[in-house]
Amino acid sequence: MVAGSFSVAQKPIAIKGGKVITMTGETIENGTVIVRDGRIAAVGKDLKVPVEAQIIDATDQVVMPGFVEAHTSSGMSQANETNQTVPYLSVIDSIDPMNSYFRDARRNGITSVAITPGNSTLIGGQAAVIKTGGDFVDEMILKPVAGIKISLRPVSGGRMSHLAKLRKALDAAKKKLADKAEAKKDKDKKESADKKKDTDKEKKPSTATQPETKVESELDKAMFALLEGEIPAIIYCEKAMDVGQAIRLIKEYKLDAKMVLGRDCHKAAAQVAQMDLPVVLDSTMVYWEEDPRTKEEKKIVLPEIFREHGVKFVFQVARSNSQTLGSNFLWYQAATAVKYGMSEQDALEALTILPAKLHGVEKFVGTIEKGKDADLVILSGDPLKVGTWVDKTIVSGEVVYEKDKDEQLKRLLTGEETDSE
Amino acid sequence: MKLVQTNFSFAFLVALLIAASTLLLAAPTLSTAQNAPAEIYFAKQIWNGKDAPIQDAAMLVVDGKITAVGPRADISIPAGSITHELGSQVIIPGLIAAHTNLSGTVSEERTLTPNIHALDGFDFFADRHNYLKSGITTAQVSPGNGRLMPGVGGVVRLAGDDISERILNDEESLRIILNSTVRNAPRIYEPPVGPVSEDRPLLQTRPQLTTLTASLAGLRQIFKQATAKQTDVTDEEPDAIVGAVASLIKNKLPLRITATTTPEIRGALSLAKEFDLKIILVDCAGLEPFSKAFGDWKKHVKGVVLSGSTPGQITNPTIDQIAAAMEPWKYARELMDAGIPVAIRSSDANLTRLMFIAGQFMQDDLTPTELLSAITSTPAALLGVNQKVGSLENGKLADFVVLSDAPFQLHTRVTATFSAGKPVFEKTRKTQTTIVLAGRIYLGDGKYLENGNVVVKGKTVRGVGASVSSPANANFKSFNNGAVIVPGYVDMGAGLGLGGPLTGSLALSTKLGEQLYADDPAIEYARKNGITTALLSSSSGSASPVVAFKLGNDTRVISDPIAIRFKLNGSTAAGIASNEKILKAGKAYVDSWIKYEKDLALYEAKSKAAKTKSPEDLKKEADAKKAAEAKKAAEAKKAEEAKKAAEAKATSKDEAKKPDSKNDVKEKPEEKKEEKKEVVLPDPITGTWEGELDSERLPPQFKAIKLELVLNEENQVSGSVEVMRTKNDLKKGSFDRTTRELIMTIERRGAELDLSGKLDEQGAFRGSMNMGRADVVINATRTVDKSKKPTPKPKEDKPKEDKPAKETPAKEKPKDKPKEGDKPKEGDKPKEGDKPKEGDKKEANQGDAKPAEKPAEKKEELKPPKKPRLSTAMEPYKALFAGEIPAIVESRDLYSIKAAAELFSKTYKLRTILVGADDLARDPDLLKDYNVSVCTGPTFSVTVDQKEPPTNMPQLFANEQLSFGFQSGGTTGAGQLPAAVQYVVSRGLSTTDALSALTSNPAKMLSQDSTFGSIEAGKDADRVVLSGPPFEFSTKVLAVMIDGQWVYEREEQK
Structure with missing residues (x-):
């Protein structure tokens, strides 16, 4: 299922002297992380560093697992936003590794991202978890099918017809699945009967009597996978009322669902809490809402509300045109949650291991452990603090971002025209 | 409840046994009752939604479900249950909206969309508070409105967190609309199909059905195919619509057909018959042809949902409609009698008025029980949810509504709504209006009212009667039928509010009201016994102030003083002589002021010659006004400082010498100056004006116009205008002295009306008023002149008179007055102001030692009358001699009583209240020639003759036709006054007389305008609620309200 990353032999890397927050519950002061062949070879204190290793001095710095972004529709070129019921489409076909999104992601310490079809369709296609470092999609893929996106936001017309269409698609697939099961049963029966016959009688050309096996369409395949729980459903709920409908759908069709x-x-x-499902929060986490009855303005803090209800959630970022700049950054979202009472540990988990688990890639990313992908981020100081920068980002053992070499950032910060080109 | 006190396990066993034996359903739920305690509701009535109400009923709710309903006596209460005593309130089932569009009314593109589910568009998180507030707990939700077959409806409860629990039925009925709203279906546009779409390319579109015949034909075809499909399952590729309809028919889903006109209803019925379907007819109007044949409907018509007319709306029907007399409720009775269930629904916009809309059906002789079932149990059955909701029966969900009274009574309101046993709406107690209901209300004047309501808003009573107007959010407070409301009692003499008795004599200027405090424990005791108003005064010394105040949580002073108390001390001759002296002094003071005012008026009249004034005078006048105000303040202060002021004869010399506080330095001189030259401008406006509107169109009685105008110094006009027989206060008004233009604005029927015009030479007003389309000419003249007379001009100003007055005040004229430069020489007191005006004032200061000097110097001229010295100690006499406040005269023996009556009532013509006139027992006729009232107490029995029983004084007064009140004379014992009166009543005083003497009599004696002492609209909300008839031994005080606030409520002992 999961494609191996770099097969090319690389020079080992040793990251020395930094505070290593492994996210396994252990934080190693003045630790060392040794990376070999794109994987983490060792983590610990006073490790023996191979002579050939490239040394990265992380003294006074913090080494963390690379951040995992659980839901974005960025990074694609001409994504599907028109066809409504296309569960067989894959985002992989439209991912553009040269998209500026990936460069920004690396700058912000994001090493894995679940690219998901947008919210403007019905069954918009399949999501994939990919790494942010690489020149070709094939080498970036971590999990090619992470889920099928179902958006409950009506595209045109009302919610009733939107849901009616969804039900229609699901019901049709369900029926076909049932028919298929029925046919298989019949076939099995027949086959066993045939076998008996065969043992009894002489061989006959069985192909003539056997019913023609229908060729499953891509649509059916994808829908079957969804209904059989092979592929999870990533359900987008725009409004609270959609949550109610989503819950009904999940129960009715027994979907393996994740909620956005x-x-x-x-x-x-x-x-949501009752359903105990993984949840991706909206990028606008703090806003004011007017009570329709009392006209009272109330500050809504999403992480606070969901935390009070005991919901485990991860963050997503806004597209560039959001109201506040901060919500464009995953770490800022986590810091906001901390501001409103989330513990730092929980917030860091929501940046790393939690989204990895949400998409079932925790075996590869999300913590710093021996054998996992060497997706690391080296921070200039403690995480979630003002003034902490991403100094280096390492994806699959390769340094894909260095602040010192970030010409864009330099230009942004100093206003100087660099003549590097 | 009593079981709780006994052995727990025994009680539980009993409860279990009863539950097991009588309530089959209750048994399993009772085991969970140990976690969630049972809740029991007691109410005056419980209407279960099907049958006649159960009187004095109880309902047991365990774990969100009803486990028992019945008469209070029949319901056994499990141990540990929570009791809710709802008093006179009534419980009904949660209402069911039989047909709504709460999922929105967006119309689909296509005409036939049987696969759409209304509940898919239902927002479970939307705020449904308004519906819950009006008692609706369950709603049918229909798919869109504008298409022939818009989809499948569902049924949801409107409260609750768990969505699956809220959905009662997700496929309730297949909706079909046959009325005109579906006739304009759009053309179908099929978007080009993308290369990867799996949809069948260019699906052939169905013709959109746009006529009734086409609709019915189309439906027939679909149903034919769909019913055929039931038997023939081999159809490979079923049509999506037919397939959906077929599966719905298979599930025995009824059709919900909106059919308004007769042909539509006929079409619906024929569909039902042809395909053997069950239908629910919605919004039927054209029922007339089916009348007498409704019985034939039974087989196919599951029910009819009728809608009432919009409440409170005037629709202006056409003559044909009137002739047809098609009221929505016309066939409700007949349908019901024919055995067709009838549910009543309202449009979404009026959903909150469902109860009222249902109530309209009483026109068709539906009983309240039937009406209630039409919005509860009947729709529940139609919607297939009657297993769970719609009635209050064992095993049903505890969705119920608490009403203030029986349903469909005009003033009944929802006070609480419960969903699954939990309150989802409870009327807030914040509202200002309270309605108190009791078996009998004594109004205070001897009259009483049976089963009345009193509406209280804020501090005052807004209405009393058997039926009262009340806002929707009013709080109801009802006492049981035997309860009696009486006005709050008045104690005409008590030592309350000071923490102890008041001893020693007090000057008349003392403001006792400022020294009161509400924490006096005696107050609490007194009001607990029903006393709401008390009078306080010193019992020694003559001419002392009497204050009246309310015994509320903060003592509110009604009037200070409300009366002057006199005492006849020593021998009759000495007592009368000393009091006469006091009265004489008072009268002299009052007379001096009366004379002053008279003189002033005369003076003003004389100086009226001056018509216009020089700007200088205008300015002077303004200064004078300012100074007058300052003077008042200064005087008041001074008076307080010096109590002897009453006797002191104010000479200007004295005043000049008198050291003033620093603050007064500036004010005082101004005051002097003012005395000399109080200037009033001629006022051609103030007074009563009468005239008429000059318009042909108006009938004569509408022509009259009457104005009451007052002109102030800023040339602003206020007052009122009575036009077209309505009186309106002026919103604004102004008078221009130069142009003599008068402009006024009134508000009439929400619009602003302008009246404008000019005063002519004779002072008559000629102007116009804009009245919508046309201006109307107004002519009016001043019939009563209420203006102050203007100050005459100094002679030298006269030549300038004719010149028009200028707006800008000219600089001080160089007369013989010193200019700015002279100031340092003259004024040894440095002043901050450097303006000429200031200089002028100071100049006046210098001269104030010889007040008459300056005018004399100037010219021989009219002198304004000298103002008498103001004395706070004497001020109350003005009110006394004007008859505004009474004199309370304390006397003992027979002669002094008569002498006092003679002196106060006859000689000085004062309103007199005699206190302590116990000796009257000897000669009851003594006061028959005097117009006096009596205050009796604290002893009410006087023994005249040892052989005779003691005289019951109040009864004596009552029989002598004397107006009398009671006083307790007590401090902590003031609260015992009602008990003392009870004894008086037991000895022969009538209850009515006793009540009047405790309430309305004192109020009337003290002032004609008293706002206490009776229960009537506009008066203070002071009242006592008694458990039974007043002065009965068994009667207890249940509650006491003062100024609209409950200050005492008796806790029920259980």
Whole structure:
């Protein structure tokens, strides 16, 4: 399922002297991380560093697992936003590794990202978890099928017809699946009967009697996988009322679901909590809402509300045109949650291991452990602190970002025209 | 409840046994009752939604479900249950909206969309508070409105967190709309199919059905195929629509057909018959042809949902409609009698008025029980959810509504709504209006009212009667039928509010009201016994102030003083002589002021000659006004400082010598100056004006116009205008002295009306008023002149009179007054102001030692009358001699009583209240020639003759036709006054007389305008709620309200 990353032999890397936050519960002061062949070869204190290793001095710096972004529709070129029921489409086909999104992601310490079809379709296609470092999609893929996106936001017309269409697609697949099971049973029976016959009688050309096996369409295959729980459903709920419908759908069709929640969904936090599903919060995490009855303005803090209900959630970032600049950054989202009472540990988990688990890639990324992918981020100081920068980002054992060499950032910070080109 | 006190396990066993034997359903739920305690609701009535109400009923709710409903006596209460006593309130089932569009009314593109589910568009998180507030707990939700077959409806509860629990039925009925709203279906546009779409390319579109015949034909075809499909399952590629309809028919889903006109209803019925379907007819109007044949409907018509008319809306029907007399409720009775279930629904916009809309159906002789079932149990059955909701029966969800009274009574309101046993709406207690209900209300004047309501808003009573107007959010407070409301009692003499008795004599200027404090424990005791108003005064010394105040949580002073108390001390002759002296002094003071005012008026009249004034005078006048105000303040202060002021004869010399506080330095001189030259401008406005509107169009009685105008110094006009027989206060008004233009604005029927015009030479007003389309000419003249007379001009100013007045005040004229430069020489007191005006004032200061000097110097001229010295100690006499406040005269023996009556009532013509007139027992006729009232107490029995029983004084007064009140004379014992009166009543005083003497009599004696002492609209909300008839031995005080606030409520002992 998961494609191996770099096969080319690389020079080992040793990151020395930094504070290593492994996210396994252990934080090693003045630790060393040794990377070999794109994997983490060793983590610990006073490790023996191979002579050939490239040494990265991380003294006074912090080494963390690379951040995992659980839901974005960025990084694609001409993504599907028109065809409504296309569960067989894959984002992989539209990912553009040269998209500026990946460069920004590396700058922000994001090493893995679940690229997901957008919210403007119905069954918009398949999501994939990919690494942010690489020139070709094939070498970036971590998990090619991470889920099928179902958006409950009506595309045109009302919610009723939107859901009716969804039900229609699901019901049709369900029926076909049932028919298929039925046919298989019949076939098995027949075959066993045939076998008996065969043992009894002489061989006959069985192909003539056997019913023609229908060729499954791509649509059917994808829908079957969804209904059989092979592929999880990534359900986007725009409003709280969609949560109610999502819950009904999940129960009715027994979906393996992950929820992506619009900001209004906080009203359904209790219901979300009851379902005990992984949740991706809206990028606008703090806003003011007017009570329709009392006209009272109330500050809504999403991480606070969901935390109170005991919902485990991860963050997503806004597309570039959001109201506040901060919500464009994953670490800023985590810091906001901390500001409103989340523990630092939980917030860091929501940046690393939690989204990895959400997409079932925790065996590869999310913590610093021996054998895992060498997706690391070296921070200039403690995480979630103002003034802490991403100094280096390492994806699959390769340094893909160095602040010192970030010409864009330099230009941004100093305003100087660099003549490097 | 009593079981709780006994052995727990025994009680539980009993409860279990009863539950097991009588309530089959209750048994399993009772085991969980140990975690969630049972809740029991007691109410005056419980309407279960099907049958006649159960009187004095109880309902047991365990774990969100009803486990028992019945008469209070029949319901056994499990141990540890929580009791809710709802008093006179009534419980009904949560209402069911039989047809709504709460999922929105967006119309689909296509005409036939049977696969759409209304619940898919239902927002479970939307705020449904308004519906819950009006008692609706369950709603049918229909798919869109504008298409022939818009989809499948569902049924949801409107409260709750768990969505699956809220959905009662997700496929309730297949909706079909046959009325005109579906006739304009759009053309179908099929978007080009993308290369990867799996949709069948260019699916052939169905013709959109746009006529009734086409609709019915189309439906027939679909149903034919769909029913055929039931038997023939081999159909390979079923049509999506037919397939969906077929599966719905297979599930025995009824059709919900909106059919308004007769042909539509006929079409619906024929569909039902042809395909053997069950239908629910919605919004039927054209029922007339089916009348007498409704019985035939039974087989196919599951029910009819009728809608009432919009409440409170005037629709202006056409003559044909009137002739047809098609009221929505016309066939409700007949349908019901024919055995067709009838549910009543309202449009979404009026959903909150469902109860009212249902109530309209009483027009068709539906009983309240039937009406209630039409919005509860009947729709529940139609919607297939009657297993769970719609009635209050064992095993049903505890969705219920608490009403203030029986349903469909005009003033009944929802006070609480419960969903699954949990309150989802409870009326807030913040509202200002309270309605108190009791078996009998004594109004205070001897009259009483049976089963009345009193509406209280804020501090005052807004209405009393058997039926009262009340806002929707009013709080109801009802006492049981035997309860009696009486006005709050008045104690005409008590030592309350000071923490102890008041001894020693007090000057009349003492403001006792400022020294009161509400923490006096005696107050609490007194009001607990029903006393709401008390009078306080010193019992020694003559001419002392009497204050009246309310015994509320903060003592509110009604009037200070409300009366002057006199005492006849020593021998009759000495007592009368000393009091006469006091009265004489008072009268002299009052007379001096009356004379002053008279003189002033005369003076002003004389100087009226001056018509216009020089700007200088205008300015002077303004200064004078300012100074007058300052003077008042200064005087008040001074008076307080010196109590002897009453006797002191104010000479200007004295005043000049008198050291003033620093603050007064500036004010005082101004005051002097003012005395000399109080200037009033001629006022051609103030007074009563009468005239008429000059308009042909108006009938004569509408022509009259009457104005009451007052002109102030800023040339602003206020007052009122009575036009077209309505009186309106002026919103604004102004008078231009130069142009003599008068402009006024009134608000009439929400619009602003302008009246403008000019005063002519004779002072008559000629102007116009804009009245919508046309201006109307107004002519009016001043019939009553209430203006102050203007100050005459100094003679030298006269030549300038004719010149028009200028807006800008000219500089001080160089007369014989010193200029700015002279100031240092003259004023040894440095002043901050350097303006000429200031200089002028100071100049006046210098001269104030010889007040008459300057005018004399100037010219021989009219002198304004000298103002008498103001004395706070004497001020109350003004009110006394004007008859505004009474004199309370304390006397003992027979002669002094008569002498006092003679002196106070006859000689000085004062309103007199005699206190302590116990000797009257000897000669009851003594006061028959005097117009006096009596205050009796604290002893009410006087023994005249040892052989005779003691005289019951109040009864004596009552029989002598004397107006009398009671006083306790007590401090902590003031609260015992009602008990003392009870004894008086037991000895022969009538209850009515006793009540009047405790309430309305004192109020009337003290002032004609008293706002206490009776229960009537506009008066203070002071009242006592008694458990039974007043002065009965068994009667207890249940509650006491003062100024609209409950200050005492008796806790029920259980």
